[in-house]
Amino acid sequence: MEEITFRPIGIVRSPFPDKFGVPRRSGLIKNLKAIIELAPEFSQPGIEKGLSGFSHLWVIFQFHKYAIKKTWSPTVRPPRLGGNKKMGVFASRSPQRPNFIGMSAVKIDGIVRKKDRVYIHISGIDMIDKTPVLDIKPYIADSDRLNNTKRGWIAKLPLKKPLLKVTFSSGVREFIKKNETNASEFIKLVREIVAQDPRPSYLRSHPRKGQKSEFTFSFGGYDIGFLVKEQSIACINRIISL
Amino acid sequence: MEEITFRPIGIVRSPFPDKFGVPRRSGLIKNLKAIIELAPEFSQPGIEKGLSGFSHLWVIFQFHKYAIKKTWSPTVRPPRLGGNKKMGVFASRSPQRPNFIGMSAVKIDGIVRKKDRVYIHISGIDMIDKTPVLDIKPYIADSDRLNNTKRGWIAKLPLKKPLLKVTFSSGVREFIKKNETNASEFIKLVREIVAQDPRPSYLRSHPRKGQKSEFTFSFGGYDIGFLVKEQSIACINRIISL
Incomplete structure (x- = not known):
């Protein structure tokens, strides 16, 4: 064509x-x-x-x-x-x-x-x-806005999968408060982004032994690093201005 | 770009x-x-x-x-x-x-x-x-599927505008029965298409005096003609195989 x-x-x-x-x-x-x-x-x-x-x-x-x-x-x-x-x-x-x-x-x-x-x-x-x-x-x-739709293979999954619990290192928290005018809103957004668990699914389900589960994403002019400590807890531990 | x-x-x-x-x-x-x-x-x-x-x-x-x-x-x-x-x-x-x-x-x-x-x-x-x-x-x-959406300028309009009432000339009805295996379904579809009032809106709101309101649309291998007799009644009066 x-x-x-x-x-x-x-x-x-x-x-x-x-x-x-x-x-x-x-x-x-x-x-x-x-x-x-x-x-x-x-x-x-x-x-x-x-x-x-x-x-x-x-x-x-x-x-x-x-x-x-x-x-x-x-x-x-x-x-x-x-x-x-x-x-x-x-x-x-x-x-x-x-x-x-x-x-x-x-x-x-x-x-x-x-x-x-x-x-x-x-x-x-x-x-x-x-x-x-x-x-x-x-x-x-x-x-x-359709009614009575069927969700195919997604139907087998819960509408909301369990999210990660997100904590912030005190250093990161201080940094944000110093650099962002609306710090609490910024912290809330970062928390929600990480809570969605952006990790690739193969790392989520099969974390390699001994592997540090550190990840970095870029958001709002910063590189933000987080560490997944257990299966369901993420700690925001690094932030760098881009 | x-x-x-x-x-x-x-x-x-x-x-x-x-x-x-x-x-x-x-x-x-x-x-x-x-x-x-x-x-x-x-x-x-x-x-x-x-x-x-x-x-x-x-x-x-x-x-x-x-x-x-x-x-x-x-x-x-x-x-x-x-x-x-x-x-x-x-x-x-x-x-x-x-x-x-x-x-x-x-x-x-x-x-x-x-x-x-x-x-x-x-x-x-x-x-x-x-x-x-x-x-x-x-x-x-x-x-x-979003909730609580606002319909902008469409909100001023009724969700379903008044539809045309559709009749069929006996000739057209006979023709469909002879040519279509599922004639009643075909008649129903033609009725629904015309009931939506496909006429351009300028002709709908301001029909010209003395003008014959005849229209033809093509559907399912036929040219189908209808005549708008009054503001709200359409008669399917022609059908020709394409």
Whole structure:
């Protein structure tokens, strides 16, 4: 079939510069904010008119960090199944898929027009920084909110899996208080991100003997390190400005 | 921004060869069926594994009949507002939009693998024949079914607008009975399609004096004509095999 070419309408400005640590779906961390910055050519007068009356937005985007590698496979090992069972890629929401298209429902916090550019403030995101946006559409319950849906292989899993309990080293806590104007909100977000257990599932279910379970993710201008002490306790023990 | 190129994963086989008559959103006519035919290169073994356990599917596609013309405008006149009020294109689900990307939630009726090709039977469609499909994803209520959403400018409108009452001329009825094996189901579908009032909104609200309100749409291998007798009664009075 013939190829189709798209021009991104803008990009996402997100506190996550990279994949590790990003919530596995939209809406998981309600207060995780980002901005969709529309490109000048898609910021024409009136293009956003009426959008602020909707509470939620669909963002159709490209998983660009995966698209660069160009690799996808007909089957995937969903983290929700512990990473050891295969499902068809079309039965999953895996980012590593044909065309690398993502689709997330997010909350609209506000729309700002500044210097002939449109900025859409959103929350509940699961996108990384510089994500190219292909389209945005209002969430319309009439067609999008379905009743009596069946959750396929996900149905076998609990709606909320047990989360990690997260503690902070006193050094990290002090650092955040010194550097962030809204420290308590920042601490809360870091806690929620790590509580989701961003570790790859093969390390989660089979930690190697003697291996230090240290991980680092980048968020809001920092590299943040955590240590998984037991199966269910994570300690934030390092933070470095990027 | 850099352009992004996609390879369609397949096409939709739909009873609508053209735009006129197609329901204005997915799920409006529950029994309207179509088939997503995956291209050979996207029909690898296992690619659909686990999909049949889900009840619903997101189809991300290209509004190709609009994409050919390449025209879109920053503002649109939504039919739901009578066609005389302007809204920003990003506050609408208009097909005539940047990148011409559509997104519909449909029901999965079944998945068939035949001669190394995958065919996904769906219903509740709003897509025309030969629609290029960019991606399919399972509908997952956890992230897709939102609560307490606000419907923006659509909130001013009733959830279901008054529908047309549809009658059939006896000639058309006889023709369908002779030519269709499941005539009653076919009649029911035609009735539901016309009941949605596919007329352009400017003709709906301001019928020209003396103008015959005759319209023709193509469906399931036929050209079907109807006549709007009064504001709310449509008579199916013509049918021709294509």
